[in-house]
Amino acid sequence: MKNLLLIAVLSIGLFAFAQPSKKRPNILFIAVDDLRPEMNFYGANHIQSPNLDKLAGESLVFNRAYCNVPVCGASRASLLTGSRPTRYRFLDARTEKDIDAPDAVSLPLLLKQNGYTTISNGKIYHSGKDDMAAWDSKWFPKGSVRDYQLPEHVKQSMEAGYGVPTEMADVGDDAYFDGKIAEKGIEDLQKLKNGNQPFFLALGFMKPHLPFNAPKKYWDLYDRSKIELPKSYMQPKSTPKEAFHKFGELRKYHNVPKNGDLPEDLAKELIHGYYACVSYVDAQIGLVLDELKRLELEDDTIVILWGDHGWNLGDHKLWCKHVTFETALRTPLIIKVPGKTSGQHTEAITEYIDIYPSLAELVGLNIPATVEGQSFVPVINGQSQQKDWAVSKFGDAVTLIKGDLFYTEWVKDDGIAYARMLFDHKTDPLELDNLAEKPAYKNTVKELAAELRAKWGKDFLKKK
Template structure:
């Protein structure tokens, strides 16, 4: 009888020990910091299948979106590369004198801010910047354990004549259609390096923050021929909003100087229709090309069995005009320049959900920090969207974006913009109601029946553009 009792007792101890061990393993897995794969795509519009478009072939982004939370109303805080990235990576709003243009550097504009990669590095993360994350190659250098960018001329032409011209003058043709392998262009090299990074990180014992910055579809629209061949140019049309209404302030329209630096682009006036369609064709080809490169990286993440331990977030640094309002490039506060693709995959929590919550790019920093169990520094002005991931209804229903004198309040369906100088007094205004005018063709700001709305939005804009907005 005693032997039977001892046997039962022994079995109970073993069972309890195994149960506790399994429980401890579960707790360890739950509290283990998640890796972050942080994918930036330069000049990417939300003109993708999961946003309701059906003409750009991007199967890898579509698949990622089906496993993610898709933000239907995400907006950059500054529609220009350098400033947008510095604002996003610090979680801080732009002001009239901070985060202003493409050459913005975080170290110059806001050196005291602890950036997202620095916060993660300080808390045990391996931080790697591959490709274009900040605009400046040495900005916030202390935040990274390593950083890498492909060698070669930034225009990245494969045609010798164009490449030589770019080296001599800085620019060449606005697009290139060459029968080359994917690895010939920068984005193919960035994907290859990203895959090598993942393989090394797999063997490490640290959580990682791997930031991959892809270059396309930024100008020039260079992509291998097979991606151009995906599209029939005869079916490409100019946008419905290819017009500049007289009711819109003249200040809203620029001369797209960024594009005019390239060959064959007229120095003034509209782009010829055939050339405009060829550029749209090139943009589509570049999106398909970068989609393929991102797919290679995501496939490797899965092959290495890192998927379940890795948050994947993908964002475009701002929108881009493809003839909308007869404009090209960014540098305006029309929705086409402000609205961006933003998707986040959180293992075990996302599976293709969509949200119409208004989300600003400064919200990315506090959200990622919360997802990995870290507190954000006081300099972060964004608001975490983790409650949205958890299925909760957000309280916030607004966002603010700014470029030069333009500052825009996005409030529900209303887009209200003022042009202001250092004194904060408006010298031009525009208001669009997206419920009735999604293409932003009818400026309501000067109509008598909308003056109460304009006055209310003007007050709210100043309440929300940030306490340091007018500070020097």
């Protein structure tokens, strides 16, 4: 009897040992360049984005997510390493993780080291050669990144480097880069379907980045005569001059004046083009999500979608990013976790450096010591989050977002401020009334200045 019992116990043990451990969840990681949080699921009703709306209905939507630096290369390197920008690190579009944070184990590298197949398609890092060790494969469409389809625009771009800021071409979705990126993502999902490893599939869509090129059918979704300039189309005298710029990124394009405000018809053309590009990229993302479902991978895959920073569409008479107004800092962020999310929204203030530790926790991996963000998994689990702040910076400007207050200082190398602005979003959501120099807010400014320095990171003023 004892021998039979021993055999049974051993058999159960051997059976248990023989069972494969449960595979970690896959991650579909979708980055969208220059995407504002202006879709229907954020309360707007003028941009048609049915696929993103559907995804949001299955996800947790962050109403108050903020990039840590409003420029693509720096934002992406910061997000993918979970590291804060400093006065000397993660500065501009050309930032490379390998140069600014060579010792940091990036999110894709951590996943690769722990058995994930890692694939980068399209624009994930700004530089195609950055963090090569993190990927099993990297792919980017061939051709000029301006991606014009009409011959006259192609010729103009080849001759001048930049062409017109918008293009409406009567072509199929796969003519432009984002259609090709969606096709590549679908091909990869089909290959990964039967793999024995979990996957981290990163898709970096290019639109709505300038130039605003999209197939004609997406332009036709909108009536330009009904497009209006933003309510914040002004630059109040109380706002420091340092807060504004000449939006040089846009002025490189043909037919854009080199100085001054844009003509109203051009401004509305740009807004129209932006909307068209959002609808176009929405359709491409929808194709990928449909294939994920068709392949029966939905229940095993975390889907996260983010825009690398906000974008100004005439807000404060500005275009592009490169400022610390909320329009450049606030970003779309949604995450679908099977069995846990179903269209909830959260007001929890979230920084982009929080994405890395959150995904690592969700798939059961230890978080490297270099990661400075804080996991938002408790929010996914329906718990409250005590953290109610974020810090973003661009150039000399550093912003503390604390509750409804947005406090910015422009600082020198020694950390001493030479300009300030403070907005209370409870009474001034458009950021038109700078409170920083008003006597009634002297103590508030003093408290926020101290808190900004306590939270901008221990290495903020440290030179490389």
